Amino acid sequence: MAASNLHKWATLPDPSSAELARAADGDAQAFTLIVERFQGMVYSVAFNVLGNHTDAEDAAQEAFLRCFRKLPQFRREATFSTWLFRLAMTASVDYKRHVKRQPEPAEVPELPDERSPDLGEGVTASTLTAALGDLPDDYRVPTVLRDIYGLPYQEIAEVTGRPLGTVKVMVHRGRASLRLRLRAEGVRPAAYPPGPRQRSDV
Amino acid sequence: MDCGYFHQRSDDFIDGELGYLEVAELQQHLSFCPDCAVELAQMSEVRGALAGWGRLELAPPPGFAERVRAAVELEQAADAARPFGRAVDDALDRLDETLGRVPLPGGRTIPVKNVIGWGLAAAAVAIGLERRHVRRSRELKPS
Numbered sequence: 001m002a003a004s005n006l007h008k009w010a011t012l013p014d015p016s017s018a019e020l021a022r023a024a025d026g027d028a029q030a031f032t033l034i035v036e037r038f039q040g041m042v043y044s045v046a047f048n049v050l051g052n053h054t055d056a057e058d059a060a061q062e063a064f065l066r067c068f069r070k071l072p073q074f075r076r077e078a079t080f081s082t083w084l085f086r087l088a089m090t091a092s093v094d095y096k097r098h099v100k101r102q103p104e105p106a107e108v109p110e111l112p113d114e115r116s117p118d119l120g121e122g123v124t125a126s127t128l129t130a131a132l133g134d135l136p137d138d139y140r141v142p143t144v145l146r147d148i149y150g151l152p153y154q155e156i157a158e159v160t161g162r163p164l165g166t167v168k169v170m171v172h173r174g175r176a177s178l179r180l181r182l183r184a185e186g187v188r189p190a191a192y193p194p195g196p197r198q199r200s201d202v
Numbered sequence: 203m204d205c206g207y208f209h210q211r212s213d214d215f216i217d218g219e220l221g222y223l224e225v226a227e228l229q230q231h232l233s234f235c236p237d238c239a240v241e242l243a244q245m246s247e248v249r250g251a252l253a254g255w256g257r258l259e260l261a262p263p264p265g266f267a268e269r270v271r272a273a274v275e276l277e278q279a280a281d282a283a284r285p286f287g288r289a290v291d292d293a294l295d296r297l298d299e300t301l302g303r304v305p306l307p308g309g310r311t312i313p314v315k316n317v318i319g320w321g322l323a324a325a326a327v328a329i330g331l332e333r334r335h336v337r338r339s340r341e342l343k344p345s
Contacts, residue, residue: 026278032271039267040259047260057263064270065277070295123251147249148256161303161311172213179244182251 014080024071031071035064038081042088048144049092051133055099056092063091089145093159096137123182131181135174142167143174203231208238216245 015023015034022030042063047056066087074083132140141160145151153171157164208231214220215228232239294315301314 028271028274028278031274032267035267035270039262039270043262043266044258044260048256053263057266060262060266061270061273065273068274068277069292073296123247125255128251128255143252147252150253150256163305168213175213175216175245175248178248178252179241182248183244 045088046092048148059092059095063088127185131178135177139170139174142170146171203227205238
């Protein structure tokens, strides 16, 4: 049951060395091609961490600016998408730390295709977005990083600048709040409790 | 295992951090306790929904890439006007990555370079005060 989210962006082809070299040399056109390819991933990270479109756009733009500035230092120790994901995550967490904006009402983000997301029995995009949006920031950010992006607790502690124990408590509370919220919305778990007969399975 | 212990360890179970024996113990508790079983099923549901949500890519607002390009070009123009400023920013970024962060009481952390900066500022103020004190002492000293 360990986190093993296979994200769509993880399968995106990395830019070639030539494309990266042109962008690192300051070619805005080459960099824009990279932005167009990865904007969905960066924007999704920012939206999930920040919970609203206005902040998500600002943080996503900041993430790409940081990418542009740091591109000459990118050494391919990780794939480009992983490196950019970490920039998006830290830019979003930093944005949350420094900009205190009045929360906007939760909106359902626009999905690039029309298919309904596979979120489980009875869970809709609007239910989940609203539930995430209503979580206090202290709970939402670590819960998003842990359960949406599968980051280890230690890394979440480093990114958010909080002690490991605090991060675990925040994730626990975030999960508990989401569970209660979805239950109040009438979402019932697909797997109901195992009956006594299953004791022999133990 | 009782319900209290289940609540202590349910996150570890969800995170896959329990050993075989603890999992067996927890499953045995669930077979007798429908409340904890429902709670665990709901937690797994939440976890599954979040994982499913994370696999989706949201569409940024129209014109986002163009706005990023405009911001990049603006920054390039600003850098061209202050070539040393960009070099200083890069050096500070590298310093930040090299030195890391220090923990503060209460669990917060701050960049080491900030601590060094504050230390240098405090030293400059202390030196300034000391020099002023020495100067005043000399002025007040009867010749």
